[in-house]
Amino acid sequence: MLIVKQTSLYLSGRLSETVFRNGVRCMATKGVNRDFLKKSNRGLALKLIATKQCASRIELSKAMGLTKPAISAIVNELMEKGYLVETHKQMTSDPGPNPICLEIGPGAPKFAGLLLQRGYAESTVCDMNMRILRYERVEKRWKNGEELMQTAYRLLDHMMEMEENVRAIGVSSIGQVDVNKGRILTPLYFNGIENVDVTAPIAARYGLPVFFDHDNQSAALVEQLFGNGRGYQDILMIGIGHGVGCGIVMGGQRYHSHTGFPPEIGHVSIDVRGNQCRCGNIGCLETYIMSPVIEEKVRAAMGRPMDYREICQRENSPAINAIMEEMILDLSGAVVSLLNILNCEIVLLGLDSIYWPDRYVQLLEDIINERKFSNRGRRSLVSKAGVLDQTQILGAACNAVSRCFEGELPGDEW
Numbered sequence: 001m002l003i004v005k006q007t008s009l010y011l012s013g014r015l016s017e018t019v020f021r022n023g024v025r026c027m028a029t030k031g032v033n034r035d036f037l038k039k040s041n042r043g044l045a046l047k048l049i050a051t052k053q054c055a056s057r058i059e060l061s062k063a064m065g066l067t068k069p070a071i072s073a074i075v076n077e078l079m080e081k082g083y084l085v086e087t088h089k090q091m092t093s094d095p096g097p098n099p100i101c102l103e104i105g106p107g108a109p110k111f112a113g114l115l116l117q118r119g120y121a122e123s124t125v126c127d128m129n130m131r132i133l134r135y136e137r138v139e140k141r142w143k144n145g146e147e148l149m150q151t152a153y154r155l156l157d158h159m160m161e162m163e164e165n166v167r168a169i170g171v172s173s174i175g176q177v178d179v180n181k182g183r184i185l186t187p188l189y190f191n192g193i194e195n196v197d198v199t200a201p202i203a204a205r206y207g208l209p210v211f212f213d214h215d216n217q218s219a220a221l222v223e224q225l226f227g228n229g230r231g232y233q234d235i236l237m238i239g240i241g242h243g244v245g246c247g248i249v250m251g252g253q254r255y256h257s258h259t260g261f262p263p264e265i266g267h268v269s270i271d272v273r274g275n276q277c278r279c280g281n282i283g284c285l286e287t288y289i290m291s292p293v294i295e296e297k298v299r300a301a302m303g304r305p306m307d308y309r310e311i312c313q314r315e316n317s318p319a320i321n322a323i324m325e326e327m328i329l330d331l332s333g334a335v336v337s338l339l340n341i342l343n344c345e346i347v348l349l350g351l352d353s354i355y356w357p358d359r360y361v362q363l364l365e366d367i368i369n370e371r372k373f374s375n376r377g378r379r380s381l382v383s384k385a386g387v388l389d390q391t392q393i394l395g396a397a398c399n400a401v402s403r404c405f406e407g408e409l410p411g412d413e414w
């Protein structure tokens, strides 16, 4: 079992310790040494610059609670490596010389991302700012796990050919997954494909560390760092597509069970006497609101097929509007239940729900705030994902980028 231990220095200056076992955050059981502390501070400095929370040495000093000489030592080392560069002088009203702005440099590590979905796979190479340098997509209805992985290799081969400085690979997949084992388990509606090992064969093929997670968990992570989740510590990410999934960030950390299984909102029952779900449960949310169900309802009502995007553009149709409002009411049932347990500050919508007219986003927000019981004094917000249709693939890459921010960059003698 891979055990990686590290420290994280938070903005309050308080030191806390985190241990990862096969990629899952666990309670620390032992102390930390200076090497971990050094790596954590460098990772945190890169995170604060990449996510635009800090732009200069003085801002890093304030945010990290370290002295100016300590920050200068960190920045100088990162500049020598080409990870950071100085840009222009920051105009401030403070007395003294204007601070020089810092940015992620062109010599900073690059990261590959791989997204495995039911009808397609995507790959990317991005920098530490999550700027996409290369992107490729293959649409296919997978016959078996072998075909899925052969396509994954082909996509990643193309990414590696283009960029030599790829230092880690982030992968995300539809669930169910076992994050600890890096394996796709038994997703529904997946042509019977199950138990596909992902992490180990990709790591062996490319000789790089591979960080794997559920697609919506990955989307929640990139939204927290770079998207509309910035500034929030408790986030519920919901992806509506051919299934309904979720990602959860609690207290600023992505939620993980110790056993490696991510949360599954799609199989929360909203009616214990309702639809029989293929998972075995009754009344599962996704049997009411996943995209194919809505598309079928619209086809029956309108007499012709429409895809989800077109449906969202036809909100002025009374029949379509009624179907969509019923869908939002069904969704609200599960979201209210989760908010009563988790008290999330914001709900982010991904996958097909990025096409919703803003009116539906507002409707969901109004219903959940009217009906939630816990923390009624604070309004829970609802918003679309900040990076919209790139959220899923950038989420995959972010599984690797975020490890760099946590001080974990294998092969780097920093």
Ligand SMILES: [Zn+2]
Pocket (backbone or CB within 6 Å): 266, 267, 277, 278, 279, 280, 281, 284
């Ligand atoms: Zn179910």
